Amino acid sequence: xxxxxxxxxxxxxxxxxITFKNGMMKKADNQxxxxxxxxxxxxxxxxLPSLFELxxxxxxxxxxxxxxxxxxxxxxxxxxxxxRKAILDSPEAKPYDPEQVGRFLQLVHYLSFDSTNEAEYxxxxxxxxxxxxxxxLDDRIIYYLATPPVMYESVPVSLQKQGLNKPRxxxxxxxxxxxxxxxxxxxTARRLNGLLRGIFxxxxxxxxxxxxxxxxVQNILVLRFSNGIFEPLWNRNYIDRVEIRATETLGVGNRxxxxxxxxxxxxxxxxxxxxxxxxxxxxxxxxxxxxxxxxEIVKVFRSLRxxxxxxxxxxxxRAQYRGYREEKDVSPDSTTETFVAMKFYIDxxxxxxxxxxxxxxxxxxxxxxxxxxxxxxxxxxxFAGQCSGSSCNKLTIRIQPDESVSLGFGLKMPGAGFRxxxxxxxxxxxxxxxxxxxxxxxxxxxxxxxxxxxLYARSDALEASWKIIDPVLRHWAEHPSRGLRFYTxxxxxxxxxxxxxxxxxxxxxxxx
Ligand code: BG6
Numbered sequence: 001x002x003x004x005x006x007x008x009x010x011x012x013x014x015x016x017x018i019t020f021k022n023g024m025m026k027k028a029d030n031q032x033x034x035x036x037x038x039x040x041x042x043x044x045x046x047x048l049p050s051l052f053e054l055x056x057x058x059x060x061x062x063x064x065x066x067x068x069x070x071x072x073x074x075x076x077x078x079x080x081x082x083x084r085k086a087i088l089d090s091p092e093a094k095p096y097d098p099e100q101v102g103r104f105l106q107l108v109h110y111l112s113f114d115s116t117n118e119a120e121y122x123x124x125x126x127x128x129x130x131x132x133x134x135x136x137l138d139d140r141i142i143y144y145l146a147t148p149p150v151m152y153e154s155v156p157v158s159l160q161k162q163g164l165n166k167p168r169x170x171x172x173x174x175x176x177x178x179x180x181x182x183x184x185x186x187x188t189a190r191r192l193n194g195l196l197r198g199i200f201x202x203x204x205x206x207x208x209x210x211x212x213x214x215x216x217v218q219n220i221l222v223l224r225f226s227n228g229i230f231e232p233l234w235n236r237n238y239i240d241r242v243e244i245r246a247t248e249t250l251g252v253g254n255r256x257x258x259x260x261x262x263x264x265x266x267x268x269x270x271x272x273x274x275x276x277x278x279x280x281x282x283x284x285x286x287x288x289x290x291x292x293x294x295x296e297i298v299k300v301f302r303s304l305r306x307x308x309x310x311x312x313x314x315x316x317x318r319a320q321y322r323g324y325r326e327e328k329d330v331s332p333d334s335t336t337e338t339f340v341a342m343k344f345y346i347d348x349x350x351x352x353x354x355x356x357x358x359x360x361x362x363x364x365x366x367x368x369x370x371x372x373x374x375x376x377x378x379x380x381x382x383f384a385g386q387c388s389g390s391s392c393n394k395l396t397i398r399i400q401p402d403e404s405v406s407l408g409f410g411l412k413m414p415g416a417g418f419r420x421x422x423x424x425x426x427x428x429x430x431x432x433x434x435x436x437x438x439x440x441x442x443x444x445x446x447x448x449x450x451x452x453x454x455l456y457a458r459s460d461a462l463e464a465s466w467k468i469i470d471p472v473l474r475h476w477a478e479h480p481s482r483g484l485r486f487y488t489x490x491x492x493x494x495x496x497x498x499x500x501x502x503x504x505x506x507x508x509x510x511x512x
Pocket of ligand 1: 248267369
C-alpha cells in the first residue's frame, strides 16, 4: 500500500554517512558483511531485521552484500525465505512492503559451511571473492561472529590461515564484530583479546554491547555534555546516590544451557550495567571521537573500589528465582544467580563516597531499565509534606520502555498554607514528532559499516571491568550457596537488596 513505511522513507535518501561537527560527511564504503552462525536466532531476530531497516532508510552503502554462513543446508533462496518470514513476522512488525523486503533480500546470500572445519574455509574464500567480483565490491569485509562463544577463537584462526584476515588491496579493510559473552572471566577475556589482536588490529575489533546502541543510553552523554545545568551538580557534593536498574519479567526460556553457566553477573552486570554506570559517571572526553571517549570509560572502571571478602558479603546480594532449577537445561541443584544487586564505589574526586547501586534480575515484577540520580536533600525542613532523608530530587533516565527523562521536585499544593507535593517534569521520547527510535543493533551495525567504534567496548575497558567482577565470581564459586537468596517469580526480588540502599557509615575510612 502507499502508506508503508518503506515507501514513505524511500523518498528521502541520505546514504550511509556520518556527519562530523565541522559539517563534513563520511560516506560508507562498499563492502561485504559475512555473518557466521547465520542460521541462528540472533540473525533472524536482530541482524537481518536491523539491516532491513537500514535498507529502508537508505543507510546501507551503495554496493553492499551480506553472506550468511553456517552449517544448515540452505540455498540462497531458502535462506532468504527464512529471513523474509523473520522480518515480516518480527515482534516489532511494522507495515513493511513485502516487495521491498524481497528487493532487500536480493542483497543476501548464503553459504552452507561448517565453521569448525578448517578445510572448509577455502570454500568460504572462493564464495567471498566471487561475490566481490560479481558485485563490484572492493576487498572490504566485516565478519560478524553470531556463533556460540566456543567459536570465537577458532573462526578467526581459520580466517587467518586462509589469509582472509588481511585485505588484498590498499583500499580494502577488515572488521570483526564479536558478540558477548566476551570471555567468562578476566583470564579468558585476556586470552581472547590476545588471540584476536594477533589476527586483527585493535581498531578492527568491534566488541558489541547492545546497550550502547540504545538511543536512550546514548542520550545520557548528550544530556550530560550538551547542557550546562547538570554538570555543576553532577558530583559527590550534590548527588546522594545513583541507581541503575535493568529488570525483566521473563525467565531464562530456552537459554538455560548458556545462562546456567553464566548467571546474571556475567550476563548483565559485567557488560550492560557497568557500561551504563560508566556513561553516568565518566568525565567529558576532550573530543567526541572513539579513543578519547573510550579512554574516559576505562578511567571509571579503573577507579572502582575492589571488592574485599567483607564487602562482597555486605554490598552484594545474589538470588535465584524459585522454579529456576526446574527450567530446561538448568542443573537441578544450580546455584546460578538470576538476580544481583550490588553497591559500587568509584574512588575518584568526582564520586568519592557516592554509592552506585546496580540491580538486575529475571522473572521480576516489571521489565524496565533506568538510571536514577538521587540528589541530596535540603538541610532544613520548612514545609509540611516536604520530603526529607537522603534524596528528594531525582533525575530519572528511562532507558526502556516508556523512554523518557524526568526531574522530580517538590511544589506547593495550591490553597491555604504551605504543603509540599512531589511532582515531576517529564520529557517523553514519544512526544517528538520524529519519534522513530532505532533498534540498538541497527545503530551498532551502521556504526561498524561506517567504521565508527565509539559505541563498542575496547579491550582495556573490558579487562578492567572483569578485574572488578572476577574476585566476586571466584568467591561465589568457592562458596556456592553462601548468601544465595531465593525470590518469588513476579516479585521485586529478595528483600535483602533494599538494605543496600541504607547509608553506609564506614564509607571512606574503610580498611581495604
Ligand atoms: C542480553 C542478555 O544481553 O540482554 C539477556 O543476554 C537479556 O539475558 C538481554 O534478556 C536484555 O536486553 P534488553 O535490550 O531486552 O534490555
